[in-house]
Amino acid sequence: MTTQPLATEQPLLSVRNLKIRIQMDNGVMNAVDGVDFEIQKGKTLGLVGESGCGKSLTSRSLISLNPKECETSGSIHYRPSDSEGEKGIDILSLEPNGKAIRSIRGRRISMIFQEPMTAFSPMYTIGNQIMEAIRIHRTKDKKEAKQIALQMLSKVGISDEEKRFDQYPHEFSGGMRQRAMISMALSCNPELLIADEPTTALDVTIQAQVLELMRSLQQEFGMSILLVTHDLGIIAQMCDEVAVMYLGKIVEQAPVKELFRNPKHPYTKGLMRSMPRLGGGKEKRLESIEGSVPMAIDMPPMCSFYERCKDRIEGVCNASAVPITSISEDHTVRCFLYSEPEGGESP
Ligand SMILES: Nc1ncnc2c1ncn2[C@@H]1O[C@H](COP(=O)(O)OP(=O)(O)OP(=O)(O)O)[C@@H](O)[C@H]1O
Ligand code: SF4
Numbered sequence: 001m002t003t004q005p006l007a008t009e010q011p012l013l014s015v016r017n018l019k020i021r022i023q024m025d026n027g028v029m030n031a032v033d034g035v036d037f038e039i040q041k042g043k044t045l046g047l048v049g050e051s052g053c054g055k056s057l058t059s060r061s062l063i064s065l066n067p068k069e070c071e072t073s074g075s076i077h078y079r080p081s082d083s084e085g086e087k088g089i090d091i092l093s094l095e096p097n098g099k100a101i102r103s104i105r106g107r108r109i110s111m112i113f114q115e116p117m118t119a120f121s122p123m124y125t126i127g128n129q130i131m132e133a134i135r136i137h138r139t140k141d142k143k144e145a146k147q148i149a150l151q152m153l154s155k156v157g158i159s160d161e162e163k164r165f166d167q168y169p170h171e172f173s174g175g176m177r178q179r180a181m182i183s184m185a186l187s188c189n190p191e192l193l194i195a196d197e198p199t200t201a202l203d204v205t206i207q208a209q210v211l212e213l214m215r216s217l218q219q220e221f222g223m224s225i226l227l228v229t230h231d232l233g234i235i236a237q238m239c240d241e242v243a244v245m246y247l248g249k250i251v252e253q254a255p256v257k258e259l260f261r262n263p264k265h266p267y268t269k270g271l272m273r274s275m276p277r278l279g280g281g282k283e284k285r286l287e288s289i290e291g292s293v294p295m296a297i298d299m300p301p302m303c304s305f306y307e308r309c310k311d312r313i314e315g316v317c318n319a320s321a322v323p324i325t326s327i328s329e330d331h332t333v334r335c336f337l338y339s340e341p342e343g344g345e346s347p
């Protein structure tokens, strides 16, 4: 017997054909080039890839926060949990700084930025900034907002929160600023938390604490998470689904266990070989993927990983754009090793 998905199983967010183009001096950069993914309610999607592949631009576009030089197209369909049936909002059709997006940003969808200082103004105390976010989105009552802010600071492991409340961002260490930003992002019980490299700046112990905190708050509030990272270890610990990104495109997507058991794309396999393993043995050296991510300017229609790929097939992989192939119901890959080139035979 097949089970029909219930209407309540609609994804919280569906991204379709997202493209972000930036006009550069030497041509147009396709920084994000036709990205599709879904984020399910209460689940975590990991977005992984090397530096410069478009993770931050993709994630910031979910709350219309990309710089104005970015020309964005496609659709980002958000279905708030209190909307009925098929109804939802296309984020990209909203005025970038209008009332509608401002009522979503910070309240329903909030973001932990890669750079903690971007979230805080140096002019106001940390406590005031968290409290103001709560007063805009949750309660006008100043006392109640302060109480919630103090609770959130304590929840993220900031001790002596009454004293810390009145300190300025520069009086916090990097790790504490990161945690304060997490408490601000979570203080309005968002439906979706976008966490862009939330632990990169932290030492290992604090990193583990912050991840544990995000997980426990996810259970408590039932929120969805988009977790952006270049670290597959964090993906393995935290995510339900993974999208692997390379040069503006998603090259492989699968549930986390499936991706680790059965990686298909040469880039994903390379990332896995460069990942340290517990009990991996000292004699086994970690490999790195040779070469670096090129700039996505005026790329011809071909596989963008071609120059770095040990499995490349000349005349096939550099001759046309690579289609997406389904490996199974929920596992897709963008590689000619698993598909037929247009008008040709299977390699
Ligand atoms: N405002 C901008 N102007 C010009 N180029 C930009 C701008 N913002 C981003 N880019 C370029 O777009 C590409 C994708 O940037 P993005 O910040 O999304 O990468 P990322 O995957 O988040 O990298 P990292 O892991 O280093 O954070 C990069 O080549 C970057 O240099
Ligand atoms: S399409 Fe070809 S070049 Fe690209 S990843 Fe697959 S095998 Fe390598």
Ligand SMILES: [Mg+2]
Residues within 6 Å of the ligand: 055, 056, 057, 114, 196
């Ligand atoms: Mg980034």
